[in-house]
Amino acid sequence: MAISFAEENYLKIIFRLSESTKEDISTNAIAELTQNKAASVTDMLRKMSEKGWVNYQKYQGVRLSSLGEKLALDIVRKHRLWEVFLVKKMGFNWDEVHEIAEQLEHIESEELIDKLDAFLDYPRSDPHGDPIPNKDGILPQLGYVSLANMPIGKAGNLVGVAQDSAVFLQLLTKLNLRLGATLEIIEINAFDLSVSLRIDNNPPVLISHEVAKNVLVKR
Amino acid sequence: MAISFAEENYLKIIFRLSESTKEDISTNAIAELTQNKAASVTDMLRKMSEKGWVNYQKYQGVRLSSLGEKLALDIVRKHRLWEVFLVKKMGFNWDEVHEIAEQLEHIESEELIDKLDAFLDYPRSDPHGDPIPNKDGILPQLGYVSLANMPIGKAGNLVGVAQDSAVFLQLLTKLNLRLGATLEIIEINAFDLSVSLRIDNNPPVLISHEVAKNVLVKR
DNA sequence: TAATATTTTTAGGTAAGTCTAAAAATTATT
DNA sequence: AATAATTTTTAGACTTACCTAAAAATATTA
Numbered sequence: 268m269a270i271s272f273a274e275e276n277y278l279k280i281i282f283r284l285s286e287s288t289k290e291d292i293s294t295n296a297i298a299e300l301t302q303n304k305a306a307s308v309t310d311m312l313r314k315m316s317e318k319g320w321v322n323y324q325k326y327q328g329v330r331l332s333s334l335g336e337k338l339a340l341d342i343v344r345k346h347r348l349w350e351v352f353l354v355k356k357m358g359f360n361w362d363e364v365h366e367i368a369e370q371l372e373h374i375e376s377e378e379l380i381d382k383l384d385a386f387l388d389y390p391r392s393d394p395h396g397d398p399i400p401n402k403d404g405i406l407p408q409l410g411y412v413s414l415a416n417m418p419i420g421k422a423g424n425l426v427g428v429a430q431d432s433a434v435f436l437q438l439l440t441k442l443n444l445r446l447g448a449t450l451e452i453i454e455i456n457a458f459d460l461s462v463s464l465r466i467d468n469n470p471p472v473l474i475s476h477e478v479a480k481n482v483l484v485k486r
Numbered sequence: 487m488a489i490s491f492a493e494e495n496y497l498k499i500i501f502r503l504s505e506s507t508k509e510d511i512s513t514n515a516i517a518e519l520t521q522n523k524a525a526s527v528t529d530m531l532r533k534m535s536e537k538g539w540v541n542y543q544k545y546q547g548v549r550l551s552s553l554g555e556k557l558a559l560d561i562v563r564k565h566r567l568w569e570v571f572l573v574k575k576m577g578f579n580w581d582e583v584h585e586i587a588e589q590l591e592h593i594e595s596e597e598l599i600d601k602l603d604a605f606l607d608y609p610r611s612d613p614h615g616d617p618i619p620n621k622d623g624i625l626p627q628l629g630y631v632s633l634a635n636m637p638i639g640k641a642g643n644l645v646g647v648a649q650d651s652a653v654f655l656q657l658l659t660k661l662n663l664r665l666g667a668t669l670e671i672i673e674i675n676a677f678d679l680s681v682s683l684r685i686d687n688n689p690p691v692l693i694s695h696e697v698a699k700n701v702l703v704k705r
Numbered sequence: 706t707a708a709t710a711t712t713t714t715t716a717g718g719t720a721a722g723t724c725t726a727a728a729a730a731t732t733a734t735t
Numbered sequence: 736a737a738t739a740a741t742t743t744t745t746a747g748a749c750t751t752a753c754c755t756a757a758a759a760a761t762a763t764t765a
Contacts, residue, residue: 271752273751273753294713295711305714306714306715306753306754306756310752310753325713326713326714357598357602367598370593370595371593373589376585376589379572379576382578383576492721492722492723512742513742513744514741525724525726525744525746526723526724527743528745529722530722532744544730545729545731545742545744
């Protein structure tokens with residue numbers, strides 16, 4: 268049976284939340300990202316659990332099963348490939364593509380995605396620097412990670428950026444974010460996901476989530 | 487308020503049916519193409535009528551309002567542009583793209599469609615020879631029409647084909663369908679849309695809808 | 706650890722879009 | 736023109752994916 272749009276969205280969001288923690292994912296966290304109420308999330312988790320896509324125990328949060336992870340990786344693959352298409356071929360800016368890719372990721376045709384992959388020359392990362400899973404759901408090891416995905420307390424070095432717009436690069440200069448700088452995340456503010464960041468042992472400065480996402484770090 | 491997938495499908499199908507007749511469109515005809523039951527179609531027609539997309543009188547069939555036609559043309563535009571993309575850029579064959587374009591036509595982004603249009607060099611017709619409406623819903627006058635869209639009883643001359651696969655052209659030769667031949671549709675069989683066709687005053691022969699669609703005729 | 710706060714679930718309800726079965730309207734046939 | 740056949744509509748029901756309000760479980764705090 269085909270997966271509905273709603274189900275695909277839940278899978279993708281649980282996957283995204285799982286990337287940044289080893290804990291079980293809470294109902295509320297999912298509710299926030301899906302923009303649904305917690306009660307609706309509970310409903311859906313029960314259904315997805317019956318289908319074997321997640322391991323779910325009442326009140327204990329949820330994890331993707333290996334089948335669920337496979338499905339989620341497929342959606343992530345489609346989303347990120349479409350983002351590359353929109354930026355590289357359609358001339359969108361990196362910050363305009365997410366909403367459209369949210370729609371395109373639900374198009375059902377393996378053949379289309381394979382052809383798109385070839386058409387784009389088998390990109391290994393999307394316009395934001397996130398890795399693109401291959402057909403088998405394997406995420407390529409890029410050797411770097413977005414600053415936004417770094418765990419709190421671990422240090423790493425700035426090795427690149429995920430976009431090269433003039434305004435973005437100007438901002439990095441202003442913030443003293445240079446190639447090779449040593450970065451350590453002190454805190455992430457839940458409200459806007461802004462990041463308190465230590466640069467080369469200086470006192471922490473605050474940067475936005477948007478900036479953090481576009482800074483690539485090697486640990 | 488956004489149009490749902492279901493509504494877009496109804497609009498497109500009523501539009502398609504309206505192209506080949508001046509009569510009001512019957513509930514059953516719509517039911518057949520949407521693959522729904524007549525009762526469901528009645529439901530939807532009532533809703534669409536309330537929204538002002540169709541003129542609908544119980545038991546009397548339905549016509550698109552000018553607003554409904556505008557909406558339908560927009561969907562048709564998207565469908566046909568995506569078909570061009572799939573064939574010209576992704577390397578699909580003309581006969582493999584319909585199902586995927588059925589999905590892509592629902593992507594909501596005027597900007598994307600305009601960029602796609604430019605990327606494809608503003609094509610005037612899709613891989614089947616059907617004209618692509620412009621941004622304003624104007625269908626370009628191509629100077630020819632698919633044989634499948636010719637009215638019964640009117641004669642025209644074969645001026646081209648909408649595809650050039652070897653098997654298709656071989657079949658045309660076998661059927662005696664040559665450039666310049668005078669063609670007149672005698673009958674269209676509702677069951678499979680196959681066409682009884684007179685070629686140069688010879689006794690009628692039967693050709694499939696697929697063939698008819700790919701034969702271009704100037705009247 | 707008892708009380709309080711928070712999170713999560715349950716129960717019951719809604720809208721969209723479909724269905725079946727039966728009734729009503731229209732069309733065709735004798 | 737009456738009857739029969741067909742088409743269309745109505746009535747009532749189902750599923751999906753959501754909701755609100757209240758109850759239950761878990762977590763936090765005094």
